[in-house]
Amino acid sequence: MRVEALVKRRKYSLIFFSILLVFTLASIIVTDFDVTKGFTCIPKAIVWSTKNFYPNADSLEKIPKILTKLKETVFLSVASTTVAAAFATFFALFGSHTTRINGFLSILIRGIASLFRNIPVVAWAMILLFSFGQSSLTGYFALFFVTLGFLTRAFMETIDETSKESVEALKAAGASYFQIIFQAVIPSSLPQMISWMLFMIETNIRSATLVGILTGTGIGFIFNLYYKSFQYNAASLVVVFIVITVFAIEFISNYVRRVIL
Amino acid sequence: MELNESLKSLWAEFQRQEQSAVSKKLKIRKANKASIVMNITLVSLALLTIYGFFTFDYKGVNILEAVIATITNLKPMFLEPRFNHFGLGKGLYQVVVTLGLTFLTTLIGGTIALFLGLLAAQNLSSKNVSNLIKGFVAFVRAVPTVLWVLIFAVAAGLGSVAAVIGMTFHTVGYLIKAYSESFEELDEGVIEALKASGANWWQIVFQAVIPSSVTYLLSWTFMRFEINYMNAVAMGAAAGAGGIGYELFMASGYYFDLREVGLITYFILAIAIMLEYISIKLKIKVL
Helix, strand or coil, X not given: CHHHHHHHHXXXXXXXXXXXXXXXXXXXXXXXXXXXXXXHHHHHHHHHHHHHCCCCHHHHCCHHHHHHHHHHHHHHHHHHHXXXXXXXXXXXXXXXXXXXXXXXXXXXXXXXXXHHHHCCHHHHHHHHHHHHCCCHHHHHHHHHHHHHHHHHHHHHHHHHHHHHHHHHXXXXXXXXXXXXXXXXXXXXXXXXXXXXXXXXXXXXXXXXXXXHHHHCCHHHHHHHHHHHCCCHXXXXXXXXXXXXXXXXXXXXXXXXXXXXX | CHHHHHHHHHHHHHHHHHHHHHHHHCCCXXXXXXXXXXXXXXXXXXXXXXXXXXXXXXXXXXXXXXXXXXHHHHHHHHHCCCCCCCCHHHHHHHHHHHHHHHHHHHHHHHHXXXXXXXXXXXXXXXXXXXXXXXXXXXXXXXXXXHHHHHHHHHHHCCCXXXXXXXXXXXXXXXHHHHHHHHHHCCCHHHHHHHHHXXXXXXXXXXXXXHHHHHHHHHHHHHHHHHHHHHHXXXXXXXXXCCCHHHHHHHHHHHCCCXXXXXXXXXXXXXXXXXXXXXXXXXXXXXX
């Protein structure tokens, strides 16, 4: 019996690794992936970055310019997350199993949320570029839609997890729908919801950098500008500021989470 | 320090006010630190948002007009989608290219993360090594994926190599965290029993640690596959990695072809929803 199980395990892992190998080879062929270059480029990149990719005295003059763009990106991600969270709260209340008022509406909201979430932020940016052009609004709405989709699902799960029992108890006691929402559902899910919002702000800073490269706004634009004009010292300074910003936001989020959760 | 002082006085002020409010109106809900922090967080987010709207670079875009234009654009985009610059065969091929980039990234990232994850797990490694790796991971994750790809593009040239290696960085960062947490859940007794019977580190890892956490590892890896798919689409558009993302970028940024953008979005969406469906099924099975 033991031996048979062992043989079976061997067989399964053999099949698993063969499939993995086939997929790997197929992927290497379709993507034109140069395996040797893949391995050699890492040491090459390290050598290159120690020689060229560090902030120097000249690049320090660009700090005010970088900070203006950084501010724009941070505000973009905060504003899109906050507004999306307000809408997502509404949608989640009508979509979650615990607080929905109508089965059809709930399915509709779940469908829309899934649609918004699964269209990548790049696709949103490319769709909105037609009418909003290269303004901050393209990035704003691209982040807004994806965040709305994500937070609606996260909030629905939070509501279902945290307030199922209290809603049942309040219903039995004869509380009205609005009393249930404002006295039980919102207060008990708020800490978790804020935690999700902070997570999304952090994610959106990174997404905003990407969208910025495509739409010519914010910190992504300034990085791309320095990068394309071979001003690598200035570009590295942009990276330093992004890392500092993300760490600062992570630090604040962790503090808030520790206190409220 | 000064900030700390002022925060403290603010906090004391809050408590005083809250107490007086309690005594005056006999409020039942007592304010504690958690609810004050929550309120401060929400109010500051709201203020930052309002301030943000005043500082955005609108470049003279009329919001109302642009919203109307978007809505009118949606009709040809999603109701009359069609290919203009390439056919169905090439479209499907480009989706496969994107999935290939995703697969390679996840595979290379997963393999590296497996080893570093073992070193980052506190029950299998020393505290210093674990903290060192976790610090490195925090740094890797703070830099956006697209910047990693562009940095590697200088050494490797724009293309699939830079995209895969750059995206691998973030994948490794994400998976080390997930893997090491799964390893840390392993019962301490198992490791001790194996150690006592004379098993070495590699034997402990391959006979106990990996077999017992393999289902978690696979489901985390698949979740990362899903994220990497979105990243691969993005890198095609922003960092010349090819695949369906590149076609999207060309259709929108160069040809201004609404209908093609619509069709490409449908392609991307179909795969994304399929991946999400598989991931949910896996989660139910595993967790």
